[in-house]
Amino acid sequence: MSGLLDGKIAIVTGGSKGIGYSIAERFLKEGAKVIICSRSKAELSTAASKLGCDFHQLDVSDSSGVKSMSEWFSKEHGKLDILVNNAGLIRPGRITKTTEEDWDLQINVNLKGPYLMSNNFLPHMNTGGAILNISSTVGLRAMKGAAAYCASKGGVVNLTRAMALDLAGKIRVNCICPAVVDTPMVDERVQAGSVSREVLDNVQPIGRMGKPEEIAAMALHLCGPEAEWTTGSIITVDGGQTAA
Numbered sequence: 652m653s654g655l656l657d658g659k660i661a662i663v664t665g666g667s668k669g670i671g672y673s674i675a676e677r678f679l680k681e682g683a684k685v686i687i688c689s690r691s692k693a694e695l696s697t698a699a700s701k702l703g704c705d706f707h708q709l710d711v712s713d714s715s716g717v718k719s720m721s722e723w724f725s726k727e728h729g730k731l732d733i734l735v736n737n738a739g740l741i742r743p744g745r746i747t748k749t750t751e752e753d754w755d756l757q758i759n760v761n762l763k764g765p766y767l768m769s770n771n772f773l774p775h776m777n778t779g780g781a782i783l784n785i786s787s788t789v790g791l792r793a794m795k796g797a798a799a800y801c802a803s804k805g806g807v808v809n810l811t812r813a814m815a816l817d818l819a820g821k822i823r824v825n826c827i828c829p830a831v832v833d834t835p836m837v838d839e840r841v842q843a844g845s846v847s848r849e850v851l852d853n854v855q856p857i858g859r860m861g862k863p864e865e866i867a868a869m870a871l872h873l874c875g876p877e878a879e880w881t882t883g884s885i886i887t888v889d890g891g892q893t894a895a
Contacts, residue, residue: 765807
């Protein structure tokens with residue numbers, strides 16, 4: 652690797668598996684010091700051991716927990732260079748079937764989480780740092796049966812733009828919108844019988860799901876020194892899905 656992130660400190664939420672794990676892994680290979688976060692202490696401990704990085708148990712929708720972590724980070728690590736707001740979840744449901752509980756859960760984790768993390772950690776960020784929000788192609792174009800998820804991810808897209816304007820010249824803020832990526836979240840949907848892997852492969856014109864490391868490659872570019880003039884950008888990494 653080329654050491655693009657030598658000397659940088661990064662936080663990756665939802666970093667114990669899937670896209671977050673791959674981003675943390677790539678950042679570490681490029682020389683960054685990485686702290687991964689997740690709600691599951693067991694998954695975090697296992698992932699951190701494999702990666703060789705620090706971890707902090709956290710529910711990004713819990714304002715007191717996020718505040719506590721920011722205080723811990725300031726004491727233990729000082730200044731932050733990169734924040735990746737990746738933590739997210741989905742509870743499928745049409746608008747007529749979505750419960751208030753499912754709505755609140757997805758809005759709180761997927762949209763409130765990036766707000767809380769950014770709001771609490773910005774005071775600790777070095778000028779010239781980067782925030783990367785992970786949304787979804789359904790933040791740009793909707794799909795049936797996922798009303799709350801689409802709403803939350805659409806919010807992340809416009810939150811990214813607003814933050815980029817608020818922080819222009821100080822912190823760069825960008826967003827990746829992946830299509831279907833082969834992660835444990837996909838495995839859960841397949842095992843539940845709600846969809847087949849063949850269907851998920853064919854959602855993308857390329858004919859397959861994305862790989863977490865392909866999202867990590869774009870994350871590295873957007874958070875690294877080669878994208879110093881890029882802010883407020885919403886980047887699709889989607890096998891051609893949004894072109895169709």
